[in-house]
Amino acid sequence: MVVLKLAHNNFKRFLREKNAVFIYILLPVILFGAIMLFTGNTGSKISVYVADEDKSFLSSQYMTYLQEQDQYRIVPITITDQEDQVSEDEHIYTISHLQQQIQNMNISMYIIIEKGFEEGFYKDQDVNIQLYGLQKSDTLQTLGQMNNHYFSNMRGLYIGSGKDPDKLQDLTEAFNKKEVKLTSQYISENNNPDNISFALGILIYFILLTSIKISHLAVEDRLEGVYRRLLSMPLKAKHYIGGYLISTSSLVLIQILLSIAVMVILGDALTIPILDIVMTLLLFALCGIAISFFIIAVVKKVTVVEILTNVVVMFSSMVAGIFWPVDMMPAFMQRLARLFPQYWAHDIIKALFYGESLWNKQLNISILGIITIVFFVMASYWMGAKKEA
Template identity: 25%
Template sequence: MNSLFIALNLIKRTIGNRRGFLLFIITPALIMSLIIGFAAKQDEKASVLYINSDEGPVGRHILRELEYTGRYRLSVAATPDAMRTAVIEHKADAAFIIPAGFSEGLKEGRGMHVELLELSMSEASFTLRMSVDQTIRQVSMAMRGLDASGQADDRLNLVLEQVEKHQVRAARTDYGWYASPVLGLATGILLMFLMGLVNSSVSIMVEDRKQKTMTRIFTAPVRAYEIMLGNFLGSFAVGTLQIVLVLTFTRYVMNFSYGLPFMQHLLVMECFLLAVIGIGSAVAGLIRNSENIGAVNSMVSAPTCMLGGCFWPVSIMPEFMQKLANFVPQTWAIEAIRRLGLGQGLGDVAMHLSVLGLFALVLLGIGSVVMKPGETEAG
């Protein structure tokens, strides 16, 4: 019962005010939603404007081939100036102009080019140029073959019509061999917010030490393990609320598919939460001055998040940093979620969960020792 009172008090002090609730509950859900929304937008069709001044069949064929790819949302532009304005104002991802006499120029063997307009190099403009160039090369090869047979003028339209039927097509099958490209970043951001609980826990514990609250608690008729259990349960409840809210909101409101079951995802995050609470209790025992709390973020949270792959894959870092990454819990949590996202089971990530549990066990043990006022303070 004493532990529950201590836990409820910690919860109230952490998220019982507007600032704490916004920082630890609302903000993570909003940031995750923005990331997922941005990723979903990247999967939408690119908006492309065009002007087709060619009166021959090649200009129409280029437009039909671009529509067939399904990657672009094509719209006719009124004038070249209106087209340029739309690209500059980010109303269109790219634009292109098929010049007059394009078909005739290809027939005569002249090098004809489509004018592409882009504000800066992007995935949409790059793939657009590749698609247009590939279509032009295919038409040019067909024309050379028809020229050799002396039937270029009569058979070109027929050849292009047959090409546009796409009687031979490639079927794309998703076997689930690759995790969602957003999964790593979304997980890293959520882990970063959970690491924010370290700062909160440290702040509360240092404040209690400064105000002699912790000393009075330890001198009360309450067992030491009840005090530590209360602090643990309070932090665990706040972290669990944060995790459940973010996962529920992104899954069922944003309709984002993480590629792994909810309960497996929650289990990994809860194991990481235990490690975070351990870090918080251990660090709090080492901080003596409230003015040094700000250093916790720069010396613990931020470096471990960067080293553990929250912002970029661990694989792109130098080899010695990849080895150091094994000593931070973020690495094991992200790798476990990535494996589950690839379709593996809990048995395949048992080692990762065990390592996270070991982090929690060791750090909570250290924290329970160094947090005792009689052993950490003089007088």
């Protein structure tokens, strides 16, 4: 009960600040909804060139699958070894020409469906598809994840057909017809994974901002002697810390739930693993709270907390790729991005939208957990060294 009373008091103190409700609760939800609403159908697509050298039923089905992805502009091409046969109008290219196109950012990537693709599939061998793009490109990674998901489904159909190629063809055609019907009836036009993951990236920024911003209340308590007066009463340090933990978590949870509600209202939550996303955001919030406690332990002035909140959070979010794709930055900045928790949380969210399981992102979860533990330990050590907790 003591912890809940402290949490309730902190919650009220935070919301009494000028414009706090708007800045930390309403603004993130408004921005989140605006991004979802106004970037759903921008018409901007990622150019992907595809060479089908197998010319089989399965390769044509794969081409159809790629062309149905709204975020990609699929261009069928032919690969040649002769430079004099290259033709932009007829989409005939050499490998070196395609690589130059990628380096010049004219295309995002190209795919080669190698000869023997269908035969290898029926023999339960690895599919002969090669994806080429910029190293560590988000487009390359996400399309690779989509391919894994697609071919996993195809293998399931193949096994369900009794490994009969003719029955597989019938099943595939029936499956495609059913899928088109369902898509036209239920899936929102705004349900673009890139747009939704970007919107949730903005939410990640505000979660960290809120988690660290509330730390200035604790610094005020320390400066005004409130902390020591509380501990002179029948109250322990863990109760005081627990109060801040609950109040901050409550604010963050409100942000998350309101944003999820916006997704549901706009019809973008039908194919999204909401529970996994909520768990990811809560884990990231816990990481932000740990950073907040470290700031409480180290900083002695409220003005310094304000500077850290506005500068450090913004800088780290930019470097971590919250506001733009990480692969747009120089190689050094891409490596630097991995130092920040926002990068790992956002990477989980992007993977979830492209069909990966949260269980497959154990590395990201572990890193967020380690960052959280490290900051909590450092905060405890620093406070203990100063005999403040």
